[in-house]
Amino acid sequence: MSSVHRQEVIGYDDWAILTLPSSATKIIQMRRGGTISLGKFGVFKVDNIVGYAYGQSFEVLEDKEVQPMKSISYGMEDNSESREATPGLDFQSSEDNRDLLDRGSENQKITAEEIEKMKKEGSGNEVANKIIEKIIQGHGSFDKKTIYSQEKYLTRKQKKFTRRFTVNSLTTSNLLNHIRKDRDPERILGLSEETLGLIMSHANVMPGGNYLVMDETGGLIVYSMLERMQGNGSITLLHENDQPKLALFRHTNYTEEELSEMVKPISLLEFIDPKGSRSSFVPLPEEVVDGMSEMRKTRYLRRVKRVRQVNATLDMVEGNSFDGLVYVSTINPVTFVPDIIDRLKGSRSFSIYSQYKEVLLGLNHILLRDKRVLLPNIYESRVRKFQTIPGKVHPLMTSIGGGGYVMSGIKVFPKEGAVASGRRSKKRRAEEAEAAVKLQKVEGEEDGDENAKPQGEVEEDYTTSD
Amino acid sequence: MSIIQYKDIIEEGDLVLIYINRSQLKPITIRKGDVLNTRFGSFPHDSMIGLSYGSQILTSKGRGFVYLLHPTPELWTLSLPHRTQIVYTPDSSYILQKLDVVAGSRVIEAGTGSGSFTHAFARNIGETGKLFTYEFHEARYIQAKKEFSEHGLDKVLTCTHRDVCKDGFVVGKEQINGDAVFLDLPAPWEAIPHLEKVIAKDRRVGICCFSPCVEQVMKTVEALNENGWTKVEMTEVSALTWESRKEMVREVGDAIKRLKDVKRRQREGIEQLKKLKKKEEEEREEEEEEEEEEEEEKKKKDGEIEVEHASKKRKYEKQPKEKDRDRGYNPFGKGRRVAEGEEDFEWFDVSKNEREIKTHTSYLTFAVFVPQLTPRENGEIK
Ligand SMILES: C[S@@+](CC[C@H](N)C(=O)[O-])C[C@H]1O[C@@H](n2cnc3c(N)ncnc32)[C@H](O)[C@@H]1O
Numbered sequence: 043m044s045s046v047h048r049q050e051v052i053g054y055d056d057w058a059i060l061t062l063p064s065s066a067t068k069i070i071q072m073r074r075g076g077t078i079s080l081g082k083f084g085v086f087k088v089d090n091i092v093g094y095a096y097g098q099s100f101e102v103l104e105d106k107e108v109q110p111m112k113s114i115s116y117g118m119e120d121n122s123e124s125r126e127a128t129p130g131l132d133f134q135s136s137e138d139n140r141d142l143l144d145r146g147s148e149n150q151k152i153t154a155e156e157i158e159k160m161k162k163e164g165s166g167n168e169v170a171n172k173i174i175e176k177i178i179q180g181h182g183s184f185d186k187k188t189i190y191s192q193e194k195y196l197t198r199k200q201k202k203f204t205r206r207f208t209v210n211s212l213t214t215s216n217l218l219n220h221i222r223k224d225r226d227p228e229r230i231l232g233l234s235e236e237t238l239g240l241i242m243s244h245a246n247v248m249p250g251g252n253y254l255v256m257d258e259t260g261g262l263i264v265y266s267m268l269e270r271m272q273g274n275g276s277i278t279l280l281h282e283n284d285q286p287k288l289a290l291f292r293h294t295n296y297t298e299e300e301l302s303e304m305v306k307p308i309s310l311l312e313f314i315d316p317k318g319s320r321s322s323f324v325p326l327p328e329e330v331v332d333g334m335s336e337m338r339k340t341r342y343l344r345r346v347k348r349v350r351q352v353n354a355t356l357d358m359v360e361g362n363s364f365d366g367l368v369y370v371s372t373i374n375p376v377t378f379v380p381d382i383i384d385r386l387k388g389s390r391s392f393s394i395y396s397q398y399k400e401v402l403l404g405l406n407h408i409l410l411r412d413k414r415v416l417l418p419n420i421y422e423s424r425v426r427k428f429q430t431i432p433g434k435v436h437p438l439m440t441s442i443g444g445g446g447y448v449m450s451g452i453k454v455f456p457k458e459g460a461v462a463s464g465r466r467s468k469k470r471r472a473e474e475a476e477a478a479v480k481l482q483k484v485e486g487e488e489d490g491d492e493n494a495k496p497q498g499e500v501e502e503d504y505t506t507s508d
Numbered sequence: 509m510s511i512i513q514y515k516d517i518i519e520e521g522d523l524v525l526i527y528i529n530r531s532q533l534k535p536i537t538i539r540k541g542d543v544l545n546t547r548f549g550s551f552p553h554d555s556m557i558g559l560s561y562g563s564q565i566l567t568s569k570g571r572g573f574v575y576l577l578h579p580t581p582e583l584w585t586l587s588l589p590h591r592t593q594i595v596y597t598p599d600s601s602y603i604l605q606k607l608d609v610v611a612g613s614r615v616i617e618a619g620t621g622s623g624s625f626t627h628a629f630a631r632n633i634g635e636t637g638k639l640f641t642y643e644f645h646e647a648r649y650i651q652a653k654k655e656f657s658e659h660g661l662d663k664v665l666t667c668t669h670r671d672v673c674k675d676g677f678v679v680g681k682e683q684i685n686g687d688a689v690f691l692d693l694p695a696p697w698e699a700i701p702h703l704e705k706v707i708a709k710d711r712r713v714g715i716c717c718f719s720p721c722v723e724q725v726m727k728t729v730e731a732l733n734e735n736g737w738t739k740v741e742m743t744e745v746s747a748l749t750w751e752s753r754k755e756m757v758r759e760v761g762d763a764i765k766r767l768k769d770v771k772r773r774q775r776e777g778i779e780q781l782k783k784l785k786k787k788e789e790e791e792r793e794e795e796e797e798e799e800e801e802e803e804e805e806k807k808k809k810d811g812e813i814e815v816e817h818a819s820k821k822r823k824y825e826k827q828p829k830e831k832d833r834d835r836g837y838n839p840f841g842k843g844r845r846v847a848e849g850e851e852d853f854e855w856f857d858v859s860k861n862e863r864e865i866k867t868h869t870s871y872l873t874f875a876v877f878v879p880q881l882t883p884r885e886n887g888e889i890k
Contacts, residue, residue, distance in 0.1 A: 093883025097712035113738035239605030249634035272611035388562020
């Protein structure tokens with residue numbers, strides 16, 4: 043299948059993500075014969091990394107060569123491999139830090155200029171080890187630190203100077219974290235990895251499904267769905283411009299053709315008025331087409347194909363035949379989602395994303411009263427990372443804020459007259475809907491008892507104070 | 509049918525999740541002649557055959573109704589019979605995302621437990637993928653295997669009765685070549701050394717170990733390091749569900765205005781009020797007498813519940829309608845039933861958590877195994 047993209051081994055022309063010891067990331071393409079510069083972390087030849095498995099780490103050597111490493115932190119972090127792997131470092135430590143002077147950089151005898159000079163002495167990682175060694179020797183009170191804080195100090199310096207990198211495949215998670223950490227999280231509306239996971243699971247995204255999608259993240263949502271579906275199923279992509287904005291795809295391994303095979307664009311206007319958007323195009327008779335010049339014929343056939351595609355997409359819309367909705371857009375869902383619901387098949391799920399809970403609250407109020415929707419719920423998920431050094435386990439001190447919220451629900455077909463027994467006023471129904479919020483939609487019982495008080499209403503008795 | 513492939517129309521033999529209410533989802537298999545009985549009435553299976561998934565059906569008397577839902581892994585997680593602790597959607601969705609479990613993935617899972625996560629794995633990998641799941645508790649294994657068959661998952665998974673800590677993961681001659689591993693058992697560190705034989709050797713493999721205690725995590729981290737896994741990372745997912753509510757916008761100016769109004773009315777109407785109270789009292793006495801009489805009468809005919817019901821109704825009718833009673837300046841609708849969001853008032857859109865929230869499920873320990881390939885011989889790419 044053409045749009046199957048599971049990167050296993052580093053290959054020429056692949057787009058991938060590099061991670062540095064500082065955990066900074068960078069998107070690269072592996073051009074045959076090319077070199078990749080890591081700025082102050084050195085340069086290496088693409089040819090030297092092709093053929094290794096994605097996830098492989100390397101150390102930069104002299105002359106743009108690399109040395110494969112078991113992991114990027116091999117010999118660095120005390121909770122992974124052994125500390126002895128860092129050569130040439132042997133030092134005293136203290137029981138506690140009572141003798142340590144809190145003077146920060148004043149303890150350091152090596153100047154920034156000296157470090158810069160040393161960096162230029164070579165292009166391989168050897169230099170990094172030398173610098174770290176010098177820094178430790180130059181540290182006036184390194185031996186006054188406890189072993190723990192020495193190791194912490196060392197790890198910090200290693201992360202800063204070590205000339206290593208990992209080549210990771212361009213999975214959605216890696217791409218998302220790259221944008222969120224090293225680019226602008228606003229480009230993907232503040233979406234976090236855990237929230238993306240929620241969106242995908244709650245919309246029941248799976249191979250073979252036909253989904254309706256709003257994607258204002260430059261294509262990350264489409265990318266994620268394509269990754270999950272691996273060439274099986276379709277995405278009907280709603281857009282508010284001449285064509286969908288999929289800027290992220292420029293630096294990925296998908297070709298235009300692969301994209302157009304799976305992704306069917308449709309503008310909001312076409313979606314709202316599918317009948318009126320049908321092309322009045324009438325195919326020419328075969329003889330006429332046969333008589334065309336090659337160039338005209340190609341152009342003509344392309345046009346026919348496009349018209350067919352648009353009509354097929356409009357058929358999907360008019361047939362209410364979508365298996366789910368994934369809505370990641372700043373167009374207020376309150377103004378649009380109620381119109382989309384009818385386009386879903388029965389018992390299909392949807393996920394609506396917003397960076398702000400407040401946006402989803404408005405929609406939630408509306409869908410709680412909408413008989414076509416079951417279980418309209420707002421979810422929030424936040425992941426906390428921990429340090430796992432034995433004896434020193436604790437959550438990390440900081441992390442990236444935000445991450446967004448997801449509202450999901452299930453489309454159903456309410457039966458006419460199943461709810462209203464006729465006697466009820468509009469007002470009464472509205473009240474009931476409100477009560478349902480608090481009753482968490484306990485349904486099934488319609489006993490028509492006008493006295494039954496919806497639970498949880500604002501009811502205060504102030505008669506005595508009057 | 510298959511839980512991991514949508515269909516539109518309900519047929520005999522299909523699995524349907526009956527949505528009774530928000531906290532009651534009941535899985536049934538459609539059999540001609542069977543009847544589903546609920547508190548709200550009976551629903552013959554025959555009446556469901558031929559309907560679209562998502563349909564609402566009524567009892568014959570039209571008093572109760574249920575919805576007929578298509579099962580999904582997420583709904584199954586909410587409705588499955590618990591035999592163990594299970595993994596819920598906030599954790600499973602993150603793990604699926606982080607381990608890149610997609611169409612075609614090959615997944616190793618132990619223990620199967622109640623099969624909650626198994627369904628989500630199966631959905632993600634589809635028919636081009638393969639899932640190997642292990643359970644050493646025989647009864648659970650048998651039950652899980654039966655459910656997987658009923659849910660049409662036989663094509664995508666192999667369920668094995670096995671103590672993976674003792675006997676590892678190898679099954680028959682099948683090449684497992686796992687590229688994602690999930691361990692939800694008490695001692696993952698005992699299972700980790702057995703993984704080498706069954707994980708893929710030509711690509712990166714991800715693992716997640718799911719343990720509630722820090723002590724377990726530390727042993728797991730050690731085992732991962734010892735067995736060649738790298739990029740070890742421990743995380744925890746905290747998840748919340750939010751309810752949308754409305755809170756009335758109450759301004760202090762209005763409250764003061766009302767106080768002034770109350771004071772004025774007190775001054776003017778103390779006498780009148782007294783009269784009114786007296787009248788009310790008389791009315792109540794009268795009403796109680798009436799009720800007693802009525803009750804006697806009714807008891808002879810009906811059951812007690814009916815009587816209670818009738819008397820309640822009466823009482824309500826006799827009382828002056830809350831809304832009609834003059835309360836003077838009443839900006840917040842005090843003393844009457846105000847429905848949340850009522851048009852006459854101004855409201856904030858606000859949100860609230862459930863009454864009880866899950867604050868800890870388990871720690872998630874992730875790691876990767878990157879096979880050290882040797883693509884080059886004598887400086888040439890093979
Ligand atoms: C918490 S449950 C798993 C729940 C499952 N993840 C779910 O979502 O339903 C753990 C299961 O692992 C099984 N188990 C424990 N040790 C095992 C072992 N060594 N080999 C196989 N299964 C084991 C237990 O019997 C239990 O059913």
